[in-house]
Amino acid sequence: MAQFLYIHIPFCEARCPYCDFFTLGKGAAAGALADSWLDLVARELDLWLAVGDLSSSESVGTIYFGGGTPSLVSGQAMQRFLDYARSRLELAPDVEITVEMQPGTADLRKLDAYAQAGVNRFSIGAQTFTPELLALLERRHSVEETIQLIRNARLFGALSIDLIAALPGQTLALWQADLEKTLEFEPHHISVYELTYYDQTRLGKWLEEGRVRQADEDLRLIIFEHTIERLASAGYEHYEISNFARPGCRSRHNENYWLLGNYIGLGAGAHSFVYPHRYFNPTNVKIYEEAIESGRLPRHLSDTLDQEIFLLENVFMGLRLVQGIHLEEFRERFGVDLLVQYGERLAHLIEADLLEVKEGRLRLTRRGLLRADAVVTYLV
């Protein structure tokens, strides 16, 4: 079985107001921090090998650098890390190596160095092509820099573009413009995330204070519907709630999460799943460093004691894929036949055209995709 590696680079020049991931705003120092960070991560990799949860003989299918702002990492540091990874692990011939890229942090030279190091997929955080909305998100780059990065990156690998939809003040027309602009670049992959107002973020506070207003439910629905239709007509398959891909261009790394596969996350704040155990690394750089320095894996168990919650977490993940959950595979992995376990409740949901069972898979209908969280919590 292939192995999947995630590497978390928890540094940014500044935190974005909507972000609730584990990142640290470090200003100009962020780049240097990111470089030396990868050296620590390399040592964590060895610790996972030592406990046997990573194997040096099984092939690695994907490596994904997320953050934070992983594109702050210099070309040399990237080369050094991936060389090391190759020396310790067996990378598959078709290994997918993705880096999340922030416009304004990588020029042609860096992209070239990344590609030389083995990176073959660039996931670009464009967010929006409307300058006013970009300003609202307090992104540290211009629309022009975004476009520049997209044009450069596609010379070196597969291209994925991230957009945020339903921004405050964004009309359907503005959204359509963002989507059309995105299509002009003919990316391999597009992710569309509806803006989420997390409580602990500045954006969440703005909402509470009335400084921004959330797009109303009707508009959010229309945006979602329009996106699916438009991208389908442009040849993109809607394969996950927020993800669209040209044939053969799905993010294999992310798809593995929804297929409920194992993965190892390296770096502070990263999560891992080694069935049946879930782990997380502390969201504290100092504690993380201390663990690595003293030769201990920084991971902590985050297993739930509640078997039903464990099951539903996986249902929650699995149903994100439009193709749904393969019932027989699920039964083999988790020992539970979902149709039996949730019989009556599933019947309600199926009757209400929210779920369907087709070709041995349990999947959300179009209506269900819009309400996926409520559908899964209904099963509790």
Added chain:
Amino acid sequence: MEQKNIRNFCIIAHIDHGKSTLADRLIERTQVVTAREMRDQLLDSMDLERERGITIKAQAVRLPYRAKNGELYELNLIDTPGHVDFTYEVSRSLAACEGALLVVDAAQGVEAQTLANVYLAIEQNLEIIPVINKIDLPGADPEGVKRQIEQIIGIDASQAILASAKLGIGTDEILEAVVERVPPPKGNPNAPLRALIFDSKYDSFRGVVTYVRVVDGSLKKGDRIRVMSTQADYEVDEVGYFSPKMVETDMLTAGEVGYVIASIKDVASVRVGDTITHDKRPASEPLPGYKPARPVVFAGLYPINSEDYDDLKDAIEKLRLNDSSFFFEPETSAALGFGFRCGFLGLLHMEIVQERLEREFNLNLITTAPNVVYRVTKRNGDVVFVDNPTKMPSPGEIDLIEEPFIIARIITPPQYLGNLMQLLQQKRGVQRQMHYITENRVLLEYELPLGEVILDFYDKLKSLSQGYASFDYELADYRPADMVKLDILINGEVVDALSTIVHRDQAYQRGRALVEKLKELVPRQLFEVAIQAAIGGKVLARETVKALRKNVTAKCYGGDITRKRKLLEKQKEGKKRMKQLGRVEIPQEAFMAVLKVEQ
């Protein structure tokens, strides 16, 4: 102790006039507890009582007291509840006494509950010692309060003791007055045993502990006793008194107050108000009985999770050991499954029982809207008492519906009269009298349907009078009323647990208000929820809780699952307080919506 040196007394007061603080001072002064054990409001032992600052169950404590005349006395202080719901408990406690301290707040004066309790005490021929408390307050007017006691209650207040329980002023005078003015008990220690049961509690280690006042004869360990109403015999394992902890003693004799532990398993056999005698030498006549505690407010209690039915049954049975005024019988609801129809003395009593079940027994419950008992005469001449709206016969079968009425007494400063009279009229009240007690206190006496009082009357009264009006009531009689059953339908199905009986003139307004309230209480969910109010088949009002249309996490990758776990856990926790009706979920509070409706 010789009878002539025993004094049995209680304290009666309006809520917050300082009864518990005074009891603490008396206990402290007679040093039955060490300073370390002394806690404020010592007699209020249930957590709930402490939190709410009210007394729910009667308590009894023996105070050894050396009077100024040099003799040692045994004073038995029986604490009484102070809330309108617990009048019956008061009357039981009073029957075990020869005297009562009537505590009146020096600043607030006589209140409705003062009146109600003092009338009960007068009925029992108790010696009443007025105590004017809180004389340290800036607004204290002891002379004015004395006049109120004389004018309103009609007892001599010239000997009233001025006290501040908070500061310990007047404590000695009160103890001396108890010795001098309360008559010693009169019973005959050589006559056949007659002991009055005035309370009982269930102790998980000791079993049933019965509180008794020995009237005639004596009672000791090893005696074979008989409960007169049931003729059941038991052997006494222990007798003792409260200090305030249980202290074993050799014997309880005529005039004394204490407890009996006998191998009584079946608590239903020690009814409060019953008489205990000896099996060998039984008394010929029991002591005068009490009015049996008559529940006037009924509601259904159901476990949210139907698997908890047996636990609820156990809990209710245990609670009943401590609370004989609470009635229950099994019932079934189409919406809620198996549960119990329970009868309470009033709304506070109901809340307390529900809270105790949830807290002490860790149960999640649904309480249905409370109702009174209707007397229904059917066309065929049968008369039935209906304590559950779903049991109301169909309109075609009914000749006459009668509802219980009360006499309500309200004492208020005159500036709130207008508001209060409007409220009373809204509640279908009929004025009997209005009377200025003093220039700034008015007594209102109204006839009111009890059904109107059990909803939000008391809260309304308090808020309209900024807390100044006090209220008490007694049950009067049944009167014909044009009542109808108001049903609530969820997605087209009648939810029996939400049915209420209302006056026809108010049906539309109630129905409207109820569906609006339910709309607020029912969260948006995957499925649309249609809420309708109807009489018979006729829909009076409708509201819809729209289905969720977009409810999905935007980003969900590896690390996000632990965050989602919280959502699932919260949902699972929340579900414990939701009832599934078909495919929609109705929160527990919705079943009490009728209480929260603004009328």
